[in-house]
Amino acid sequence: QSVLTQPPSASGTPGQRVTISCSGSSSNIGSNIVNWYQQFPGTAPKLLIFINNQRPSGVPDRFSGSRSGASASLAISGLQSEDEADYYCASWDDSLNGVVFGGGTKLTVL
Amino acid sequence: QVQLQESGPGLVKPSQTLSLTCSVSGDSISSDSYYWSWIRQPAGKGLEWIGRAYSSGSTNYNSSLKSRVTISVDRSKNQFSLKLSSVTAADTAVYYCARDRGQWLGNYYYYYKDVWGKGTTVTVSS
Numbered sequence: 321q322s323v324l325t326q327p328p329s330a331s332g333t334p335g336q337r338v339t340i341s342c343s344g345s346s347s348n349i350g351s352n353i354v355n356w357y358q359q360f361p362g363t364a365p366k367l368l369i370f371i372n373n374q375r376p377s378g379v380p381d382r383f384s385g386s387r388s389g390a391s392a393s394l395a396i397s398g399l400q401s402e403d404e405a406d407y408y409c410a411s412w413d414d415s416l417n418g419v420v421f422g423g424g425t426k427l428t429v430l
Numbered sequence: 431q432v433q434l435q436e437s438g439p440g441l442v443k444p445s446q447t448l449s450l451t452c453s454v455s456g457d458s459i460s461s462d463s464y465y466w467s468w469i470r471q472p473a474g475k476g477l478e479w480i481g482r483a484y485s486s487g488s489t490n491y492n493s494s495l496k497s498r499v500t501i502s503v504d505r506s507k508n509q510f511s512l513k514l515s516s517v518t519a520a521d522t523a524v525y526y527c528a529r530d531r532g533q534w535l536g537n538y539y540y541y542y543k544d545v546w547g548k549g550t551t552v553t554v555s556s
Contacts, residue, residue: 322476352540353535353540353542355542355543357477357543363548364526364546364547364548364549365469365477365526365543365546366546367542367543367544370533370542370544371533371535371540371542376544408476408477410477410479410543412540412541416492416493417490417493418479418481418490418491418492418493419467419479419482420479421476421477421478421479422476423476424476424477
């Protein structure tokens with residue numbers, strides 16, 4: 321059972337806008353920043369969004385992040401087939417004094 | 431360009447100690463604003479944070495693993511290591527090392543894992 325809650329799956333058709341939620345509590349997302357990671361099968365995770373809504377160099381602006389209260393969201397607009405991957409949210413938890421991950425969301429492009 | 435590379439035995443016997451090393455190239459492990467982390471992922475499952483170490487030696491560990499984990503930094507070799515004792519089959523996973531970059535925001539440093547190793551598979555079996 322992950323400390324941060326994500327839907328196990330999400331889907332959309334090419335060109336659509338998809339959002340993936342990440343729900344936490346006052347000890348993590350409610351008081352700390354959220355980062356998002358993208359992982360393709362058999363490869364290491366890659367930083368997608370950092371500090372709630374910042375994109376590293378090279379990440380398309382189709383990807384955006386937001387945080388409100390104890391929840392966060394990752395939005396992907398203009399969905400493309402190459403976006404099919406697993407997505408993980410992460411935050412620091414003040415009570416656990418450590419990093420917590422969401423359980424991950426498998427995105428399927430129909 | 432910073433690169434991280436995990437190395438260590440791919441097979442560990444139950445009750446023994448798992449030992450992995452992460453070699454850092456393209457940057458100094460002594461640089462300010464970085465923590466050095468270990469994360470693992472059992473087959474078909476999600477990511478689990480194991481812990482992190484600063485170049486000064488200070489550490490933070492996952493509370494569920496804390497009694498068995500040691501993460502240390504070797505500045506002379508520009509690498510950091512993970513030791514996990516008393517392993518069981520539940521410790522079988524792909525183990526990743528990562529760099530946590532810090533950014534000053536308001537009154538705090540906030541961290542995110544901006545560079546990851548490719549991962550190494552460790553199986554616990556007799």
